[in-house]
Amino acid sequence: MTVQHEAGVQGEALEVWIDQDLCTGDGICAQYAPEVFELDIDGLAYVKSPEDELLQAPGATTPVPLTLLTDVVDSVKECPGECIHVRRVSDSVEVYGPGAE
Ligand code: SF4
Helix, strand or coil, rough: CHHEEEEEEEEEEEEEEECCHHCCCHHHHHCCCCCCCCEECCCCEEEECCCCCCCCCCCCCEEHHHHHHHHHHHHHCCCCCEEEEEECCCCCEEECCCCCC
């Protein structure tokens, strides 16, 4: 079941992480995809686990559900800090974000 929930580009599983060092704390990502992103009391955005747990370890990733891919990609595009990174799980290549080709 897990794979079906994490399909992304061409059906490949994707994951997302935030570089908090660059986060401006404006909250755009949490508005676009509140199921995936949330602002903590420190004013910075973090990704959440599928169980809705805030993941505060540096570089922590969470799966991108297919149903939320558009919202997550919009967050990447609108993020003023350019600090949201979406990558393939299989080879960690960034497919959306400042490091994408
Ligand atoms: S959109 Fe980017 S800069 Fe704004 S809160 Fe989210 S991660 Fe931080």
